Amino acid sequence: MKYLSAIFLFFLFSVTAICQNSFSLKDSLRGSLRPERNYDVSFYDLDVAVDINNQSLKGVCEIHLSANEALSVLQIDLFEKMNIRKITEGGRELKFQRSYDAILVQTNLKKGEQAVFKCYYDGKPQVAKNAPWDGGFVWSKDQNGKPWVGVACEGTGASLWWPNKDHLSDEPEKGMEIHITVPSELMAISNGNLSKVTDADKTHKTYHWKVSYPINNYNVSLYIGDYSHFSDQYTALDGSILPLDYYVLSYNVEKARNHFEQAKKMLEVYEHFFDKYPFWNDGYALVESPYLGMEHQSAIAYGNNYQRGYLGGRIPENLNFDYIIVHESGHEYFGNAVSCKDHADMWIHEGFTTYLESLYVEYLFGRKEALKYLDSQRSMIQNKHPLIGPRDVNYQGFPDSDMYYKGSWALQTLRFAIKNDSTWFKLIKGFYNTYKYKNIDSETFFNYVNNYTKKDFTPFFKQYFYHAEIPKLKIKVEADSNRTRIIYKLIAAEEKLEIPIEISIDGRVIPLEAGTKERNIEFRKKFKNIKGVNNQSLVEVLPIEN
Secondary structure (H helix, E strand, O other): OHHHHHHHHHHHHHOHHHHOOOOOHHHHHHHOOOHHHOEEEEEEEEEEEEEOOOOEEEEEEEEEEEEOOOEEEEEEEOOOOEEEEEEEEOOEEOOEEEEOOEEEEEEEEOOOOEEEEEEEEEEOOOEOOOOOOOOEEEEEEOOOOOEEEEEEOOOOOHHHOOOEOOOOOOOOOOOEEEEEEEEOOOEEEOOOEEEEEEEOOOOEEEEEEEEOOOOOHHHOOOEEEOEEEEEEEEEOOOOOEEEEEEEEEHHHHHHHHHHOOHHHHHHHHHHHHOOOOOOHHHOEEEEEOOOOEEOOOOOEEEOOOOOOEEOOEOOOOOOOOEHHHHHHHHOOOEOOOEEEOOHHHOHHHHHHHHHHHHHHHHHHHOHHHHHHHHHHHHOOOOOOOOOOOOOOOOOOOOOOOHHHHHHHHHHHHHHHHHOOHHHHHHHHHHHHHHHOOEEEOHHHHHHHHHHHHOOOOHHHHHHHHHOOOOOEEEEEEEEEOOEEEEEEEEEOOOOOOOEEEEEEEOOEEEEEEEOOOOEEEEEOOOOOOEEEEOOOOOOEEOOOEO
16 A cells, blocks of 8 residues: 555656646546556446436446556546445455545556456446536436436546546457346447346346447447337448447337438448448447437437437528437547547547538538538637647647537648549548547548658648647739739748638639748739638638738
C-alpha cells in the first residue's frame, strides 16, 4: 500500500503542467496512458443485474488483458458513485485503492503475461440530465407507464456504469459478452447478437449478447423496455445478406416498419462510398431509445419519434429523410470502425459522419443538392476554438458544434483543394479501409492525405484544424472603361496556405489559386458585378474593395 501512495505523489507531480492549464489530476487519470495502463484488453465479459425500482446496478466484469510491461499496479476505471466490492485475479483477491474514478490495483504481472481480472461492483450510476449530451442513465416510462431504461456515455465514459480500461485507444480486439438481468416482463437489448435468454429466477430473465468485433467502451449499451422485435434484410452489392433487427416500443411496430425502410437505402449509399457495413457478423439494429440517438455499435439508439430531419427540422425542406438514422448509422463507419484514440480528435467521429450526410444527399439527389445541404449547416460554424483539443485529459471542453459542421466543411474544402473527385473518393475509401477497426489520431489522416496525393497539405491542416479562424478572401477591383484588374489574397494564420478559390464575374464563376501574398488577374473589359464565391470551400469572403 505504501507503493500505491507513492504512485499518487507521482501522479500529482506529473500533472502539474497540465493543472496550470486548468486540467486536474482527475482529468489526467482518465485521459492519459499512465504506466499503470500499460496493458492491452482483449476481451470483456460483463454481467449486470438492473434494479429498476432502485435505479441501481449489481454486477461483475471480467477484464481479459495482457501486460505490455511488468506491472505492480494496474489501473481500472469506475466512477466514484459506484462501489468496487472485490477484485480477483487467478482466484486471489487483490488489494486496491481508489483515486477519484480510478481504481489502482496491486498486482505482479510480468511483461507479456495474460490475466483475467474480475471486478465485483454495485451502486447507483450517474443519471443523465440531458442524454445523450450529458452522460448517464435514463430511467423513464413509456406512454403505457412501463419502465423504459437506457444509457449513453460518450465523453463522460463507460466507467460511469461498468469497470473497464476507460480510454479510447484500447478496444477489446476479441469483442465482448454482455449479460443483462431484468424483470421477466421486459426485454434487455445490447450490442451484437442475442445468443440466448435464460431464467435468472422466477421473476427475472437474463439476456446474453455477444459482440464479435472490437468496440469502443462508450458504445457498449443497454436498453430495457416493453419492446417488440421485427426484422428485415439488406442485400449487399456482392449478394450477401445483412440481417436488420428493429426493437421498438410495442405500440410503435407498424409506424416503425414503414419508417425504417429508409435504412436499406442508407446502407446502400455508405457501401457505395466506403464498403459493406463494417459489423456484418453482428448485424445492424435500430433500438427505440428514451433519448434522441446515439451510435451504439450494432445497436443504434433511435429516438427521433419517426420524423423527418432532426425532430422534424434542421434539414432543407425539400429533403425527406431521418437525420438520426443517417447520421448515427454513419458513425458505424467513422467513430465505431475508424475510431480516434483521444477525445481531442473527436472531429474524426463527428466531422466525417456529418460529411457522410452530404454524401448521402449527393448519391440520391445530386451534387448541387449536396452543396445546398452543406450550406444549410454553415451558419452553425462558430470558428472560436480549434477543431483539435488538448490531449491526454479526456477533453470535453468543445463549447460548440464545430467538430460536426466545421469538421465536415474542412473535408469538403479539402475535396475542393484536391480538384479531382475520382481521387477524392478513392482517397477517403482507402483511408477508411486502411484504418477500419483501428484507433487513430488526426495526424494519421493528415499523413495519409499527403502520401496519397503526393502533395503537402500541411499548411491546410494546420489552418483548419489547429487555428480557430478560417481563411479570409480579400478581393480588390481596379477598373476603368475597358480594363478590369482583380487583386486577391488570403488572410490566414498559416503563411504557406494555398487553396483554390472562386470569383464570380458577371455571373460566370472562374477558379483561381490563392495564397497569402497578393495575386492578380486582368481583363480587357469592364464588368458590372464581381464577387467572391465560397459555396465549395470554407473561407470568409470579405466585402469587395474598389
